[in-house]
Amino acid sequence: MLRLAAAALAGTAIEFYDFFIYGTAAALVLGPLFFPTFSPLAGTLAAFGTFGVGFVARPLGSVLFGHIGDRHGRRPVLVVSLLLTGASTVAVGCVPSYASIGTAAPVLLLVLRFLQGLGLGGEWGGAVLLTAEHAPADRRGLWSSFPQIGPAxxxxxxxxxxxxxxxxxxxxxxxxxxxxxxxxxxxxxAAAGLWLRSSLAESPRFLEMREHARVPLVEVVRGHWRLVLLTAGALSVGYALFYAVTTWSLAYATERLGVSRTVMLAVIMAAVVVKGALTPVVAVLSDRYGRRPLCLAGCAGAAVWMFPMIALLSTGEPLLMFLGFLVALIAFVTMFAVIAAYLPELYEPRVRCTGAAVGYNLGGVVGGALTPIVATAIAEQSGRVPWGVAAYLTGIALLSLGCFALLPETRFAKVTAVEPATG
Known part of the structure; x- marks a missing residue:
């Protein structure tokens, strides 16, 4: 389990590195380089628009790689998705600017960002399921949390x-x-990640299945559409929180508040490090107290904290901004540390790779793709303190709270091939 979990963690870390590096670049430099004819605000919005395309592509990647995962196994998904994301990320670094090739530059950027999202849409489902389906029931939350440390x-x-x-x-x-x-x-x-994953064993749960879904997406839509919508709505707040902190606030503080790029990066990184360290701790709690109670607590905490977070951000003071981000990310991790165990437990094995990944990545469209764009537009119309952004984030938190309230508890669901007697 330790070797498997470590390989899953390393792979998700690499894939999310690829995805996040684009978000940071979009906040800092892509607007002037690829949309120079736009005003500074419009250039930032356009750069965040290409950022959002990656989230739109992620559900499509879930469908494509989910089909492979449900029909042919979880392991092939990990290899192909890593290759696709890594190659498209390297290619982004090679795209000439608008000054060199004109409108072809932002078009190429858009295409490559789409391919990044396509690969990441498959990565999460494969890595999480391979870990969850190997793990014993009474430690599934803990072992499944390793891929969730990867994004941090x-x-x-x-x-x-x-x-x-x-x-x-x-x-x-x-x-x-x-x-x-x-x-x-x-x-x-990417080369290092492929080497780590080359010797992973296929999921025992997949191997024990006698029949596999012929068209997994069709079965998910017919039999699990309500569950997909509920999980997407439930996870929206996590994406909104994370990208409000790591992407929108970076652009807002450097452009509107005059905070240096170095200071903002250091503040955000410090908060994310704490969030990553807390992930396995929260996951252990989910093995003891259940997945749903922690998710509800995280949503409630997010709803309560959005106005204080925006107030602290607006001070421009590093320590106060760090406090605002830290509490927000603690609310985030209270939900997302347990999601890697929770979603596989919600879906039946024959469509689990497709259903769990589609629900997870649809939440990213609502919360991740839109948040930097909407928050930037709202903040531009606001005064010194963008209270409208706080209201927007609070609304998403309440939506997610309602969706989590409608989902069942799954702590003792059968996921692995052989469960211990205590499960």
Whole structure:
């Protein structure tokens, strides 16, 4: 289990590094480089629009790779999705700017971001299911949380590289070529991830199934459509919280509040590090007290904290911003640390790869794709403190709270091939 969980963690860290590096670049440099004819606000919105395309592609990736995972096994998904995401990320670093090739530049950026999202849409389902379906029932929350630590590691790695480059290079050097370096580094990381995953065993739950869904998506739509919509709505707040903190606030604080890029990256990274460290702790609690109670508590905490978080962000003071982000991400991790165990338990094995991944990634469209764009537009119409952004995030939290309230508890659901007697 330790080797399997470590390989899943490393793979998700690498794939989310690829995904997050784009978000950071969109907040800092992609607007002026690829949309120079736009105003600064419009350029930022356009860059966030290409960022959002990745989230739109993720459910499509869930369908494509979910079909492979439900028909041919979880393991092939991990290899192909990593190759696709890694190759498209390296290619982003090679796209010439608008000044060099004109409108072809943002078009290429859009296509590559779509391919990134397609690959990541398959990655999460494969990594989580391979771990969850190997894990014993009474420790499924803990072992399944390892892939959920991957996004935090990927984010810290991505922003650490940006932070180091920001410290070493001038603004002109960073805009000219420095921002491309993290994208090129994705090729090395992808090769390392493929090596780690080359010897993983197939899921025992998949191997014991005698019949596999012929068209998994059709079965999911016919028999599980309500569950897909509920899980998508429930997970929306997690995406909204995370990308409000890590993407929108970075652009807002540097452009509107005059906070330096280096300070903002350091503040956000520090909060994400704590969030990553808390992930297995919360997961252990879910093995003892259940998945649903923690998800409800996380949603409630998010709903209560959005107005204080925006107030603290608007001060521009690093310690106060860190406090605002930290509490928000604790609410986030209270939900998302247990999702890797919760979603596989909700879906029957023959369509689990498709159903769980589609529900998970549809939540990203509502919460992740729209939040940076909507928050940027709302903040532009606001005064010093963008209370409208707080109201928007609170509304998403209440929507998710209602969806989680309608989902069942699943702590003792049968997921693995052989369950211990205590399960």
């Amino acid at each position: 590691l990927g984010f810290v790695l991505a922003n650490g590289v940006i932070l180091a480059l920001s410290a070493m290079l001038s603004d002109a050097q960073f805009a000219a070529w420095g921002w491309r370096v993290p994208f090129w580094a994705a090729g090395v990381l």
